[in-house]
Amino acid sequence: MLPKLKPIAIKERFSLLFLEKGELDVVDGAFVIIDKTGVRSHIPVGGIACLMLEPGTRVSHAAVVLASRVGCLLIWVGEAGVRLYSAGQPGGARADRLLYQAKLALDDDLRRRVVRKMYEMRFNELLPDHYSVEQMRGMEAVRVKKMYQLFAQQYGIEWKGRSYDPEDWDSADVQNKCLSSATSCIYGVAEAAILAAGYSPAVGFIHTGKPRSFVYDIADLFKFETVVPLAFRIASEKHNNYERAVRLACRDAFRETRLLKKIIPTIEEVLSAGGIEIPDAPEESVPPAIPNERSIGDVGHRT
Amino acid sequence: MLVIVLENAPDRLRGRLAVWLLEVRAGVYVGDYSVKVREMIVQNIEEGLEDGNAVVLWSSPNETGFDFLTMGESRRIPKEMDGIKLISFLPDTSE
Numbered sequence: 014m015l016p017k018l019k020p021i022a023i024k025e026r027f028s029l030l031f032l033e034k035g036e037l038d039v040v041d042g043a044f045v046i047i048d049k050t051g052v053r054s055h056i057p058v059g060g061i062a063c064l065m066l067e068p069g070t071r072v073s074h075a076a077v078v079l080a081s082r083v084g085c086l087l088i089w090v091g092e093a094g095v096r097l098y099s100a101g102q103p104g105g106a107r108a109d110r111l112l113y114q115a116k117l118a119l120d121d122d123l124r125r126r127v128v129r130k131m132y133e134m135r136f137n138e139l140l141p142d143h144y145s146v147e148q149m150r151g152m153e154a155v156r157v158k159k160m161y162q163l164f165a166q167q168y169g170i171e172w173k174g175r176s177y178d179p180e181d182w183d184s185a186d187v188q189n190k191c192l193s194s195a196t197s198c199i200y201g202v203a204e205a206a207i208l209a210a211g212y213s214p215a216v217g218f219i220h221t222g223k224p225r226s227f228v229y230d231i232a233d234l235f236k237f238e239t240v241v242p243l244a245f246r247i248a249s250e251k252h253n254n255y256e257r258a259v260r261l262a263c264r265d266a267f268r269e270t271r272l273l274k275k276i277i278p279t280i281e282e283v284l285s286a287g288g289i290e291i292p293d294a295p296e297e298s299v300p301p302a303i304p305n306e307r308s309i310g311d312v313g314h315r316t
Numbered sequence: 317m318l319v320i321v322l323e324n325a326p327d328r329l330r331g332r333l334a335v336w337l338l339e340v341r342a343g344v345y346v347g348d349y350s351v352k353v354r355e356m357i358v359q360n361i362e363e364g365l366e367d368g369n370a371v372v373l374w375s376s377p378n379e380t381g382f383d384f385l386t387m388g389e390s391r392r393i394p395k396e397m398d399g400i401k402l403i404s405f406l407p408d409t410s411e
Contacts, residue, residue: 015328015360021336042334043334057336057347060349083335
């Protein structure tokens with residue numbers, strides 16, 4: 014008998030894989046994509062942080078079961094990965110982490126500390142204590158605008174500002190399209206890491222009100238050192254398929270910056286700025302009848 | 317770098333290894349994982365190998381640059397000479 018399948022840690026995986034056109038299924042216990050001519054390709058799903066499923070893919074029940082067993086996030090995406098239609102749920106299954114995150118987000122003072130930490134990490138400097146969230150956000154907007162302009166200048170391309178219409182992908186200029194593709198890559202990885210660490214993607218600190226608010230918060234910490242410069246670089250070059258070029262460059266950037274090794278520790282560091290501990294279960298609570306198994310995956314992975 | 321070669325192994329084990337590794341030729345798997353994950357994969361092989369045999373190789377900071385372990389019955393067995401692990405090929409005794 015083979016041992017039970019368990020997830021491995023996010024930091025050991027490679028970042029993401031886009032799949033288009035084919036049927037995802039399980040053959041002899043392995044995750045495969047079968048194209049219309051019957052050709053099978055194995056996907057080492059246990060060694061990938063997240064799979065981006067593009068239009069033209071079909072997924073069997075067995076495939077979803079296997080992906081969730083090994084803790085691989087499934088994200089259904091639209092054109093060039095801009096839209097998220099739905100997401101599989103491999104983790105986020107830790108009440109103590111969710112309560113901790115919620116407590117930080119609900120208390121104004123704690124939330125401000127987390128927000129401050131996030132901005133400090135991005136600006137690489139300490140911010141004056143009396144700055145309000147509004148002021149910090151204002152600072153950030155100015156800097157981001159300047160950074161976009163700087164990158165555009167560096168790669169010798171025109172920049173008319175960040176704009177895109179989610180309803181009409183083709184109306185955006187190449188620069189904005191490249192940026193959108195690149196950010197969707199980092200959002201996928203950030204979401205997989207947040208779930209694996211046991212937190213909720215929806216409970217954000219700077220961003221609020223979206224299913225992926227916390228994903229945007231975390232991705233923003235890494236965006237400008239990874240995907241943004243490469244999006245401008247790709248946009249300044251000649252490519253037949255810009256989206257593909259961006260994805261390949263994203264994967265290189267994630268490897269070079271060791272993103273998957275850094276991302277969960279960074280999430281913990283940002284949240285610890287609130288200065289509170291992860292709550293213990295109340296004394297009178299009833300522990301599970303069958304204790305949790307030990308796993309070499311991350312804390313939020315279901316085993 | 318982690319390389320695994322299986323011979324005569326059941327399909328469910330081959331499928332199981334394809335969950336983490338790339339099967340580049342029949343029964344030949346490649347990947348790159350930590351010691352912890354390698355041990356977990358080795359445990360899977362141990363329990364699913366049945367009558368087959370396997371060799372697991374990985375990069376290691378020794379003189380040869382790699383280390384390996386074998387599982388199951390095979391005519392090729394590891395042999396240590398002067399601190400270096402080599403392979404001895406046993407004569408065919410099936411007749």
